Amino acid sequence: xxxxxxxxxxxxxxxxxxxxxxxxxxxxxxxxWSVPIILMLTWIYFSETGQLNKLFxxxxxxxxxxxxxxxxGTLAANLEISIARAAGGLAIGGTVxxxxxxxxxxxxxxxxxxxxxxxxIKSVPRLAILPLILVWFGIGETSKVxxxxxxxxxxxxxxxxHGIRSIDRxxxxxxxxxxxxxxxxxxxxxFPGAVSSIMIGVRQSIGGTWLxxxxxxxxxxxxxxxxxxxxxxxxxxxxxxxxxMILYALLGSISDLAxxxxxxxxxxxxxxxxx
Amino acid sequence: xxxxxxxxxxxxxxxxxxxxxxxxxxxxxxxxxxxLVGKSGCGKSTLLRLISSLExxxxxxxxxxxxxTGTIDGNVRVLFQDARLLPWKTVLDNVVLxxxxxxxxxxxxxxxxxxxxxxxxxxPSDLSGGQRQRVALARALVGTPKVLLLDEPLSALDALTRxxxxxxxxxxxxxxxFTVILVTHDVSEAVNLADRVILLEDGNITLDTKVELARPxxxxxxxxxxxxxxxxxxxxSGENREAAxxxxx
Numbered sequence: 001x002x003x004x005x006x007x008x009x010x011x012x013x014x015x016x017x018x019x020x021x022x023x024x025x026x027x028x029x030x031x032x033w034s035v036p037i038i039l040m041l042t043w044i045y046f047s048e049t050g051q052l053n054k055l056f057x058x059x060x061x062x063x064x065x066x067x068x069x070x071x072x073g074t075l076a077a078n079l080e081i082s083i084a085r086a087a088g089g090l091a092i093g094g095t096v097x098x099x100x101x102x103x104x105x106x107x108x109x110x111x112x113x114x115x116x117x118x119x120x121i122k123s124v125p126r127l128a129i130l131p132l133i134l135v136w137f138g139i140g141e142t143s144k145v146x147x148x149x150x151x152x153x154x155x156x157x158x159x160x161x162h163g164i165r166s167i168d169r170x171x172x173x174x175x176x177x178x179x180x181x182x183x184x185x186x187x188x189x190x191f192p193g194a195v196s197s198i199m200i201g202v203r204q205s206i207g208g209t210w211l212x213x214x215x216x217x218x219x220x221x222x223x224x225x226x227x228x229x230x231x232x233x234x235x236x237x238x239x240x241x242x243x244x245m246i247l248y249a250l251l252g253s254i255s256d257l258a259x260x261x262x263x264x265x266x267x268x269x270x271x272x273x274x275x
Numbered sequence: 276x277x278x279x280x281x282x283x284x285x286x287x288x289x290x291x292x293x294x295x296x297x298x299x300x301x302x303x304x305x306x307x308x309x310x311l312v313g314k315s316g317c318g319k320s321t322l323l324r325l326i327s328s329l330e331x332x333x334x335x336x337x338x339x340x341x342x343x344t345g346t347i348d349g350n351v352r353v354l355f356q357d358a359r360l361l362p363w364k365t366v367l368d369n370v371v372l373x374x375x376x377x378x379x380x381x382x383x384x385x386x387x388x389x390x391x392x393x394x395x396x397x398x399p400s401d402l403s404g405g406q407r408q409r410v411a412l413a414r415a416l417v418g419t420p421k422v423l424l425l426d427e428p429l430s431a432l433d434a435l436t437r438x439x440x441x442x443x444x445x446x447x448x449x450x451x452x453f454t455v456i457l458v459t460h461d462v463s464e465a466v467n468l469a470d471r472v473i474l475l476e477d478g479n480i481t482l483d484t485k486v487e488l489a490r491p492x493x494x495x496x497x498x499x500x501x502x503x504x505x506x507x508x509x510x511x512s513g514e515n516r517e518a519a520x521x522x523x524x
């Protein structure tokens with residue numbers, strides 16, 4: 001008797017939980033977005049009641065400027081050049097970092113020779129090298145790409161090196177027993193074994209790319225989102241400054257999401273990366 | 276499809292100053308199932324690694340099928356204590372790696388041989404310890420080896436899975452007739468599986484006995500006799516050494 005009643009109580013509880021489950025998604029979404037929504041509403045309220053001074057753009061100004069920039073192609077042109085700089089720098093820095101990381105990871109003597117100079121350069125803050133790069137490469141595209149390449153190099157280099165060094169020795173021995181050639185060993189064991197570590201480096205590099213890009217475009221550029229923001233500051237165009245910030249945030253989030261998706265795809269064998 | 280015979284002559288192995296194997300001489304006929312037992316650190320795994328050419332001897336010779344070993348040989352396969360599957364490859368791709376010509380059909384057949392059909396596309400991380408070890412066994416078998424070296428492949432498994440694996444290994448050995456050397460510290464496992472049990476102590480062979488029991492083997496007084504024989508040998512020499520140490524003091 002006692003048992004059945006406690007059982008039905010349990011069932012009732014389960015029903016209740018499943019009833020809430022449907023709406024819990026909505027509740028979750030509301031919690032996640034509550035702060036931005038409240039800020040937006042406050043902003044609109046102050047704007048509608050005419051309490052915003054010149055330091056704050058009005059919401060409708062932001063919208064109309066965005067639409068105008070989309071129509072006249074300013075937005076597309078600046079986005080394109082910024083993305084091209086980021087992608088170019090990331091590709092160059094990432095490739096060099098990956099190859100050097102592989103090299104020093106696989107060959108001990110390469111590590112001995114290259115480790116000291118790489119660590120020395122690494123300890124110089126990236127932005128402290130900026131004046132040197134500006135003098136050497138001018139304020140054209142080269143300097144920006146070089147600066148980004150330099151900053152993306154280190155995370156990918158270090159993580160590739162670490163990834164290779166931390167591969168399970170037992171797997172390499174297994175490869176030897178099965179008579180794998182050096183290329184097969186690399187393709188089947190060493191590279192896949194290092195991928196999870198390399199992807200951590202790629203994600204760090206992508207984060208660093210946008211950071212350095214902003215600085216590079218703010219200091220010396222005639223195009224790009226950073227230039228758009230700096231230029232707008234001169235004319236107190238607050239809506240353009242805010243728009244630039246939003247664009248950077250979007251670019252950062254989208255590229256990070258892409259990196260996470262790629263990581264999940266590459267590491268789908270690992271239970272830790274499965275949904 | 277018989278196995279290869281193995282011949283070990285005056286084998287010595289030092290790791291630095293440590294004398295691991297002392298003048299080992301051993302003849303294993305083709306197709307024999309040999310168990311190598313001994314306490315940990317007695318050199319049994321080292322002997323296996325020398326036969327598989329994963330290490331090279333300090334002096335002495337190892338001949339497999341009459342040929343001097345030295346380089347890794349496709350006819351000799353090793354099963355380690357851990358399965359050593361590549362976690363980023365599916366079960367089937369792991370097994371394919373064991374075939375020199377990367378033959379998927381053979382790999383599928385090998386998976387059927389170890390009763391793992393239906394698991395081809397699973398990731399190793401989704402398998403149990405026993406299943407992983409069976410995949411490793413399939414990978415070793417796909418290249419139709421003549422010699423199978425087993426380095427305590429069952430010691431990490433639970434008792435029931437271990438019995439299953441023992442039966443599977445025995446079944447495959449009968450079918451394929453390759454030469455097997457099983458390293459184990461489990462005396463009853465050795466008696467249950469092997470034609471011949473070799474006891475290694477401090478780098479010396481101190482017992483080499485045939486196990487004259489009919490297969491399939493069951494746990495009876497005859498099996499107990501062999502277990503007792505080997506265990507008594509291990510315990511006695513242990514006592515002797517202790518006595519010698521006491522004497523030295």
